[in-house]
Amino acid sequence: MAEAGSFAEKVKQQADIVRVIGEYVRLRKTGQNFTGLCPFHQEKTPSFAVHPVRQIYHCFGCGAGGDVFKFVMEVDKCAFPEAVRTVAEKCGIPIPRPRERSPEERRENQQRAALVEMHKEAAALFVRQLHEAAEGKVATAYLEERGLNREAMVRFGLGFAPSSGDALLRHLKPKYSETLLEASGLFSRDANGRFYDRFRRRIMFPIANDSGKIIAFGGRAMGDDMPKYMNSPETPVYSKSNVLYHLDRAKEMLRQQDFAILVEGYMDAIAVARAGIANVVASCGTSLAEPQIKLLARFTHRVVVNYDPDTAGQAATERSLALLLEKEFDVRVLALPGGADPDKFLKEQGAEAYRKLLGQAPPYLDYLIGRARQMDRSTTAGKVAALNFLMPFVQRLPNRLLRSEWATRIASELRVDEPVLREALRRAATERRGEVKPKVDLLAPAIGPAERRLMQMLVEAGEFRDRLVAAITSAGLHRGLDTERIFEVLIAVEIAGERPDPAALGAALEEKDRRLLFEVLFEVSSEATWEEAESCLELLRSRHVERELAELQRKIEAKAPPEELMRLLARRLELQKLLARN
Ligand SMILES: [Zn+2]
Incomplete structure (x- = not known):
C-alpha cells in the first residue's frame, strides 16, 4: 500500500506504531512487545500486541492485524489516504498538498x-x-x-x-x-x-x-x-453521537488526569471547566451513545458521571452506566446534594466544595445500591424489584470475578438470601451477550515449529536468507505445506532482492495466512544461526519425504502397471532408507 518513495512510505518510516496506537489503546511493555486490550473486540485480558521493531500489530483474540495505517483505518473507520494524514499529523510530519483523488471524493x-x-x-x-x-x-x-x-x-x-x-x-x-x-x-x-x-x-x-x-x-x-x-x-x-462537547479542550487534561467528568449539558461543562477542572465533557443529549464512549476511550477509561439528579438525569445516568460498564470503564457517580446540576451547585457552593465531592464520588455499585435501597424492600416483591433493578448492570459486567463480588455485596446490602441471588446471578451471567472467543480453529491444522521458525528467519535473518531460500526452493521443501503460500511470498521477496516488510508481506497474503504469519512474527525469537536453520530444514526434508512416501503408497495401491510398479517400489525403499537415517 505504501509505495516506495511515496509520502505514505516516508510517514511509515518515521512514524512509531507504538506511539500512534498508544493514543488509542493503553499499551504496556511485555517482553519485546507491547500489549493492551484490543480495540476491535471485547476482552478483559489483553490479547492485542504491538511489535515495536517490526512495526506491526496483531490481536491473538480476533485476528485483527496490520501496520500503523491499517490500524488507523480500522479504528477511525477511514480510507487509506486519511489514515496516512492522521499518522503524519500525530507524528508531526508535514503533509504535502493532497494529490487529486476521485472526483466524488474530491x-x-x-x-x-x-x-x-x-x-x-x-x-x-x-x-x-x-x-x-x-x-x-x-x-x-x-x-x-x-x-x-x-x-x-x-x-x-x-x-x-x-x-x-x-x-x-x-x-x-x-x-x-x-x-x-x-x-x-x-x-x-x-x-x-x-x-x-x-x-x-x-x-x-x-x-x-x-x-x-x-x-x-x-x-x-x-x-x-x-x-x-x-x-x-x-x-x-x-453526527450527534460522534461528538462530545468540550472534548477538544479537554483532551490534554483527560490524558494527564486519566479520568473524565461526564456532564449533561453545555452550561454544566462550561461551569466545571471554569472551576479549573478541564477534564470535563458533555454528552449533550440525555444519555451517552456508543460512539461517544469509543471516542472517550481514546483518552481514558475512567469516568465520573455527573448528570442532573432529576428523574431524566437519573435514567440517563443509569443508561450511560450500563454502556460504560460494558466497555469496561471504571465508573463513579457524582450525585450532587440538594438536587443541583453541576452548574447550579458550582454557583452556589463554589469550586472547592465541588472538587471535594468529586473526590468522594462513590463507585457506581454504591450509587446503584443506594438507588435500590430507596425502593420498598419490606416485601418479597419489593426485594425482587430491587434485584431486577440491579441485575441488568450485573449482566453488563464483562468480568466474572467482578460479577461474583457484586453478588456477595448486593446480597448483604439488600439482605437477600445469598444462594437465591447467586442462582439469579448465574442465570444472568449465562444469558449475557457472549464475548468474542479466540478463534483457534483459524490456525488449524497446527503448523510445526520448524516451519514457524523458518518463516521468522526468512523475515529477519539478513546474513543467510539467500542460502535458506536456495535450500528450500531447490528441493521444493515448501510444496504441499499448509504454509506453502506464505513461503512463496517470503521467497519471492528474497529473489527480488527486497527487504522483507511484514506489513507488505501481510498485504500480499490471504487473511488466514496473514494472521498466521503475524502470529509467528510475534513469537519471541533469539538471533538465528545457520545451524538452527539447518536443523529446521532437516525436519522439513523429512516431512517432504513423508509426503512423497504417502503419494507413492497411494500409487502403488492403485495398481500401477508392472514396470511402473517396480520403479515405485524402488523409490519407496530409497525414501524409507532416507527417513531411517534421520
Ligand atoms: Zn481483537
Missing part, C-alpha cells in the same frame, strides 16, 4: 471543507451579535445573570443568533451555493421553499469536533421559548 472533501468554513463564519457572526448588536445586550445580560462573565463568553466562543431570521442567511448566501446552505443544517425552508435561519433568538454554543473545528451549534432559548435547547441536525460534518 467533491465530498470540498463540501466538508466548505461546511466547516461556513460554521466558522457563522460562529464569528454569532459572537459579533452577542457583543455588539443591540439585541445581543439582552443575551449578554441573561448570561451574566446565569453567572457567565464576558471572559467566559469569549473563552467558550458563545454567541447570539438574532431574532430577525435572516441575519446568517444574508451573511452566507452571497458566498455559498444553495446545496451547501441546505447541507449545512444552519437553515430551514418555509412553506414556499425559501431559506431562513434555523437558529433565532438563541444563545449559541459552538460544538467542535475533537480537533477543535466547529461543526455544529447548540442553541439555548432565552426565556420560555420552546424548545429550550435546539441542536444542529445531522450533516456531512456532524
Whole structure:
C-alpha cells in the first residue's frame, strides 16, 4: 500500500506504531512487545500486541492485524489516504498538498471543507451579535445573570443568533451555493421553499469536533421559548453521537488526569471547566451513545458521571452506566446534594466544595445500591424489584470475578438470601451477550515449529536468507505445506532482492495466512544461526519425504502397471532408507 518513495512510505518510516496506537489503546511493555486490550473486540485480558521493531500489530483474540495505517483505518473507520494524514499529523510530519483523488471524493472533501468554513463564519457572526448588536445586550445580560462573565463568553466562543431570521442567511448566501446552505443544517425552508435561519433568538454554543473545528451549534432559548435547547441536525460534518462537547479542550487534561467528568449539558461543562477542572465533557443529549464512549476511550477509561439528579438525569445516568460498564470503564457517580446540576451547585457552593465531592464520588455499585435501597424492600416483591433493578448492570459486567463480588455485596446490602441471588446471578451471567472467543480453529491444522521458525528467519535473518531460500526452493521443501503460500511470498521477496516488510508481506497474503504469519512474527525469537536453520530444514526434508512416501503408497495401491510398479517400489525403499537415517 505504501509505495516506495511515496509520502505514505516516508510517514511509515518515521512514524512509531507504538506511539500512534498508544493514543488509542493503553499499551504496556511485555517482553519485546507491547500489549493492551484490543480495540476491535471485547476482552478483559489483553490479547492485542504491538511489535515495536517490526512495526506491526496483531490481536491473538480476533485476528485483527496490520501496520500503523491499517490500524488507523480500522479504528477511525477511514480510507487509506486519511489514515496516512492522521499518522503524519500525530507524528508531526508535514503533509504535502493532497494529490487529486476521485472526483466524488474530491467533491465530498470540498463540501466538508466548505461546511466547516461556513460554521466558522457563522460562529464569528454569532459572537459579533452577542457583543455588539443591540439585541445581543439582552443575551449578554441573561448570561451574566446565569453567572457567565464576558471572559467566559469569549473563552467558550458563545454567541447570539438574532431574532430577525435572516441575519446568517444574508451573511452566507452571497458566498455559498444553495446545496451547501441546505447541507449545512444552519437553515430551514418555509412553506414556499425559501431559506431562513434555523437558529433565532438563541444563545449559541459552538460544538467542535475533537480537533477543535466547529461543526455544529447548540442553541439555548432565552426565556420560555420552546424548545429550550435546539441542536444542529445531522450533516456531512456532524453526527450527534460522534461528538462530545468540550472534548477538544479537554483532551490534554483527560490524558494527564486519566479520568473524565461526564456532564449533561453545555452550561454544566462550561461551569466545571471554569472551576479549573478541564477534564470535563458533555454528552449533550440525555444519555451517552456508543460512539461517544469509543471516542472517550481514546483518552481514558475512567469516568465520573455527573448528570442532573432529576428523574431524566437519573435514567440517563443509569443508561450511560450500563454502556460504560460494558466497555469496561471504571465508573463513579457524582450525585450532587440538594438536587443541583453541576452548574447550579458550582454557583452556589463554589469550586472547592465541588472538587471535594468529586473526590468522594462513590463507585457506581454504591450509587446503584443506594438507588435500590430507596425502593420498598419490606416485601418479597419489593426485594425482587430491587434485584431486577440491579441485575441488568450485573449482566453488563464483562468480568466474572467482578460479577461474583457484586453478588456477595448486593446480597448483604439488600439482605437477600445469598444462594437465591447467586442462582439469579448465574442465570444472568449465562444469558449475557457472549464475548468474542479466540478463534483457534483459524490456525488449524497446527503448523510445526520448524516451519514457524523458518518463516521468522526468512523475515529477519539478513546474513543467510539467500542460502535458506536456495535450500528450500531447490528441493521444493515448501510444496504441499499448509504454509506453502506464505513461503512463496517470503521467497519471492528474497529473489527480488527486497527487504522483507511484514506489513507488505501481510498485504500480499490471504487473511488466514496473514494472521498466521503475524502470529509467528510475534513469537519471541533469539538471533538465528545457520545451524538452527539447518536443523529446521532437516525436519522439513523429512516431512517432504513423508509426503512423497504417502503419494507413492497411494500409487502403488492403485495398481500401477508392472514396470511402473517396480520403479515405485524402488523409490519407496530409497525414501524409507532416507527417513531411517534421520
Ligand atoms: Zn481483537
